[in-house]
Amino acid sequence: MLVRAGLHTVQVIGVPEGPAPDADAVVVALKSRTTPAADAVRESLAALHWLRAAGARQFYFKYCSTFDSTPAGNIGPVAEALMAALDTDFTIACPAFPENGRTVFRGHLFVGDALLSDSGMREHPLTPMRDANLVRVLQAQSRGPVGLLRYDTVAQGPEAIHERMAALRGDGVRLAVADAIDNDDLRALAEACADLPLITAGSGVALGLPAAYAARGWLQPDAAAASLPAVGGAAAVLSGSCSTATNAQVLHWLQSGRPAFRVDALALAAGAPVADEALAWARERIAAAPVLIYATSAPQEVKAVQAALGTERAGQLVEHALARIAAGLGRLGVRRFVVAGGETSGAVVQALNVRTLRIGATIDPGVPWTQAEGRPLLLALKSGNFGSVDFFAKALTQVE
Known part of the structure; x- marks a missing residue:
């Protein structure tokens, strides 16, 4: 804003x-x-x-x-x-x-x-x-x-x-x-x-x-304040939000036939190597097209997982897995990330060792592209409830 x-x-x-x-x-x-x-x-x-x-x-x-x-x-x-x-x-x-x-x-x-x-x-x-x-x-x-x-x-x-x-x-x-x-x-x-x-x-x-x-004479607004440099490399979407808006955005991506991998919280709790499986899956696809890796679930599924694991543990398992996946995607050459969910965004920027973000142009109201200061890395960090139904594809199109 x-x-x-x-x-x-x-x-x-x-x-x-x-x-x-x-x-x-x-x-x-x-x-x-x-x-x-x-x-x-x-x-x-x-x-x-x-x-x-x-x-x-x-x-x-x-x-x-x-x-x-x-x-x-x-x-x-x-x-x-x-x-x-x-x-x-x-x-x-x-x-x-x-x-x-x-x-x-x-x-x-x-x-x-x-x-x-x-x-x-x-x-x-x-x-x-x-x-x-x-x-x-x-x-x-x-x-x-x-x-x-x-x-x-x-x-x-x-x-x-x-x-x-x-x-x-x-x-x-x-x-x-x-x-x-x-x-x-x-x-x-x-x-x-x-x-x-x-x-x-x-x-x-x-x-x-x-x-x-x-x-008040404190500063002079600059029309070019939103300008960010172009960044090449692969692109990926990580979604941990379970909001109504993000559920619709994930469904739109799936219905569009785009590649997607689901992170199962119960499988994580059982000790399955879900993050490694997601990265192996992504490695074969990211050169050809952006991929979505998501833990987004409908409210009834979320309740069932929380009942089985506890609210705090369920959230921590998913955040930790998506953070590991983000770090792995970075090593695979992903330089443009779209991230859905506030808690997920926090986990991802920490995993990518991002300390400073320069804010760029708006994608949808309240959601801009950002650049990790001094690095060829772009991130769109989306609140769970924000963005149009086609937000993921729209965001990536802006930085192609």
Whole structure:
């Protein structure tokens, strides 16, 4: 979202030890969504400390556009810890991303035409979301009062938003869920919040920040910010997400007659050499065409595997296998990877020893191509619920 609005943006994997890369914006990627709340807070504060030392002017705690979390966190605890560290008493919470069908109206999160609680997120294997009322969800995770910045205020623009935020702050509200139903709402929120020390949101609000920064003279957006070098070599798709969207994308690939290999979690648990088998299978095919290696399963299959193995062990087995496969594919000459699933993406970049990603052009809303800094390696890291049904083929076509 920052790059498409003209900011040169780099993502670092984990908190770096050295200086900040040359960029307008730096994203510190943490695996904190599903870790214990205390660990998520500690990691987020470490990232904040590094970013402050690097000279960052504003901080943005980004979470998923489906706000998926648990009553224990981690959105509320991390937001409040960052607020305390920055000595600020107010910020917004807005996961809206209208281009991907995520809208917030009267404090309720919609996925398309359905409430979040009626969407596929209801059966998420790690963070099932069965309440669409974000004020209630966030209040359960937060110590301070949570309020609502309603759509009728947001629609009036930045000045009205400023006034309402001041009123909420005066009432003791520390976190305010902000309604947003289209990109104009996101831009208005970005302008109104550009001077706050901290914003918490999905990626959507970032769409309006570059213009707000430029208006303040902080930087000049660059239309070529998304440019990445061409990279040759083989291509592969790795899919560990079991979301509704990714299931449809895998099915589309299979129905198109493209080569695919399924990773069976129960076979992994039984000690079968699934990763070696997948790599042997891929070795015979990747020179001719991109391949898909997937552990994606329908919800009922996921439940059966979790019942047999336990949720945590099932996830770890699949992540470890896909990480091993990614490393092996790299040795086989794969230089363009499409990866489906947040947890899977984290495992893959770690296996490929990627520490810094330069962000490139958008494939579908919320999903760009990226380049491993200083290496001939391109990665498209896709949230499970994002992307069109033909996303895998579309992504690879862009970098042929």
